[in-house]
Amino acid sequence: MKAVIYNKYGGTDVLEIQDIPRPIPEDNEVLIKIFATTVTPVDAAFRSGNPKVARLFTGLFKPKKSILGTELSGVIEAVGANVGRFKSGDRVFAVAPDGFGAHAQYIAMAEDAAISIIPENLGHEDTAAICNGGLTALPFLRDNAKLKAGQKILIIGAAGSIGTVAVQLAASFGAEVTGVCSTANTEMVLALGAKHAIDYSVEDYRTSGKTYDVIFDTVGKSNFTDARGSLTPKGIYLTTVPDIGVLLSPMFAFLRGGKRAKMAATGLRKDADKIKDMDILKGMISAGELTTVIDRSYPLEQIATAHEYVEKGHKRGNLIITVDHPALHI
Ligand SMILES: NC(=O)c1ccc[n+]([C@@H]2O[C@H](COP(=O)([O-])OP(=O)(O)OC[C@H]3O[C@@H](n4cnc5c(N)ncnc54)[C@H](OP(=O)(O)O)[C@@H]3O)[C@@H](O)[C@H]2O)c1
Known part of the structure; x- marks a missing residue:
C-alpha cells in the first residue's frame, strides 16, 4: 500500500x-x-x-x-x-x-x-x-467550561478547525458567541452562529471593556495573564495550547478571586468516551445542525x-x- x-x-x-x-x-x-x-x-x-x-x-x-x-x-x-x-x-x-x-x-x-x-x-x-475539531471543541465547552445558555463566550481562533466547531456548538448551547479572527473570516464566523466577530487585525478584545464568562483560545494566541481582565469574576479561561501560567493556575486561583484557567488533553480521553461524542457530532452533522x-x-x-x-x-x-x-x- x-x-x-x-x-x-x-x-x-x-x-x-x-x-x-x-x-x-x-x-x-x-x-x-x-x-x-x-x-x-x-x-x-x-x-x-x-x-x-x-x-x-x-x-x-x-x-x-x-x-x-x-x-x-x-x-x-x-x-x-x-x-x-x-x-x-x-x-x-x-x-x-x-x-x-x-x-x-x-x-x-x-x-x-x-x-x-x-x-x-x-x-x-x-x-x-469531524474528529480533530469536534472531539476537541465538544469536551472543552461541555466538560471544562460547562457552558450554559445565556453565558457569554469569546472564541479566539474562531476560523480554525477547532474554532469553527466551537462557534457552532457554543451557539447551539444557547451561549452568546463572539469570535476572534482575521478580516477575511469575519463573515464566515458570523454565519456559523457567532453574534459578534472581532477582527484581530483592527481591534483588541482586551481593550474593549467587555467581559466574558468563558474565553476559549483554540489556537494558543493569547495567555491567561492578558486575558484575565476580560473575564467575569468567576470566568474561565480555556486553551488548547497551555503555557506555564495555565499549568500553575490551580495553585494560585485564590489570588484571582475565582477566575480560573484550564487546559485539557482531549486526545488522551478514553476511546469509549470519544465514540459517544463521535455519535453526537455525526448526528448533528447528519441533521444539518453542525457543518x-x-x-x-x-x-x-x-x-x-x-x-x-x-x-x-x-x-x-x-x-x-x-x-x-x-x-x-x-
Ligand atoms: N489540547 C488539546 O487536546 C488539543 C487537541 C487538538 C489540537 N490542539 C491544538 O490546537 C491548536 C489549534 O488547532 P486547529 O486544528 O484548530 O488549528 P488550525 O485550524 O490550523 O487554526 C488555524 C486558524 O487559526 C487562526 N488564527 C491564526 N492567528 C490567529 C490570531 N492571532 N488570532 C485568532 N485566530 C488566529 C486562523 O484564522 P485567521 O486566518 O482568521 O487568522 C486560522 O483559521 C493546535 O496548536 C493544536 O496542536 C490541542
Missing part, C-alpha cells in the same frame, strides 16, 4: 510516499481502506518535532511511529476472527490510534477503538474532519504542500487529504 513515511524530524522534505506492506488485522482488529484524512497542526508538530516537549510523546531523538495522520474516513475492508462490532463494507470514520497512521491507504485498528459508522447522507470528505468547514483538499501525493499550507496557520476549518485506490488493470 501507499503511505507517507517519515523517519526523522524536520521540514516537509522528510515526508516520503513509499510502498509498504498492507497491515494484516489481528483477531480483534478491523482493516480500514482509507478514502479521506486531514492534515492538522498536530501532524505538522509531530513531523517537525517542535515544540520539543511533544517529543516526550513522539520519540526523543527520532519519531517512534513513521506514519502521521490523526483522523480518517473509509470503508472496512476486512475484519479479524473475533470482531463483532463491524463487518466488511461498513463505511466508518475514526481517530487513528495515538494520533498516527492515517496518511496511508489502509490502517488496522482494534474494533473497540474510536471508530464510528458514517450516516447514509454523509460522504468521506464530510466525515474525515464541517473544509478549506481545501489535496491528494495524498501532495502531502508536503498540505503541511506547508497548514503551517502558515490560516486555514479555514479543515484541510482534507484524499486517498485514491486505483483499480488494478491486469
Whole structure:
C-alpha cells in the first residue's frame, strides 16, 4: 500500500510516499481502506518535532511511529476472527490510534477503538474532519467550561478547525458567541452562529471593556495573564495550547478571586468516551445542525504542500487529504 513515511524530524522534505506492506488485522482488529484524512497542526508538530516537549510523546531523538495522520474516513475492508462490532463494507470514520497512521491507504485498528459508522447522507470528505475539531471543541465547552445558555463566550481562533466547531456548538448551547479572527473570516464566523466577530487585525478584545464568562483560545494566541481582565469574576479561561501560567493556575486561583484557567488533553480521553461524542457530532452533522468547514483538499501525493499550507496557520476549518485506490488493470 501507499503511505507517507517519515523517519526523522524536520521540514516537509522528510515526508516520503513509499510502498509498504498492507497491515494484516489481528483477531480483534478491523482493516480500514482509507478514502479521506486531514492534515492538522498536530501532524505538522509531530513531523517537525517542535515544540520539543511533544517529543516526550513522539520519540526523543527520532519519531517512534513513521506514519502521521490523526483522523480518517473509509470503508472496512476486512475484519479479524473475533470482531463483532463491524463487518466488511461498513463505511466508518475514526481517530487513528495515538494520533498516527492515517496518511496511508489502509490502517488496522482494534474494533473497540474510536471508530464510528458514517450516516447514509454523509460522504468521506464530510466525515474525515469531524474528529480533530469536534472531539476537541465538544469536551472543552461541555466538560471544562460547562457552558450554559445565556453565558457569554469569546472564541479566539474562531476560523480554525477547532474554532469553527466551537462557534457552532457554543451557539447551539444557547451561549452568546463572539469570535476572534482575521478580516477575511469575519463573515464566515458570523454565519456559523457567532453574534459578534472581532477582527484581530483592527481591534483588541482586551481593550474593549467587555467581559466574558468563558474565553476559549483554540489556537494558543493569547495567555491567561492578558486575558484575565476580560473575564467575569468567576470566568474561565480555556486553551488548547497551555503555557506555564495555565499549568500553575490551580495553585494560585485564590489570588484571582475565582477566575480560573484550564487546559485539557482531549486526545488522551478514553476511546469509549470519544465514540459517544463521535455519535453526537455525526448526528448533528447528519441533521444539518453542525457543518464541517473544509478549506481545501489535496491528494495524498501532495502531502508536503498540505503541511506547508497548514503551517502558515490560516486555514479555514479543515484541510482534507484524499486517498485514491486505483483499480488494478491486469
Ligand atoms: N489540547 C488539546 O487536546 C488539543 C487537541 C487538538 C489540537 N490542539 C491544538 O490546537 C491548536 C489549534 O488547532 P486547529 O486544528 O484548530 O488549528 P488550525 O485550524 O490550523 O487554526 C488555524 C486558524 O487559526 C487562526 N488564527 C491564526 N492567528 C490567529 C490570531 N492571532 N488570532 C485568532 N485566530 C488566529 C486562523 O484564522 P485567521 O486566518 O482568521 O487568522 C486560522 O483559521 C493546535 O496548536 C493544536 O496542536 C490541542
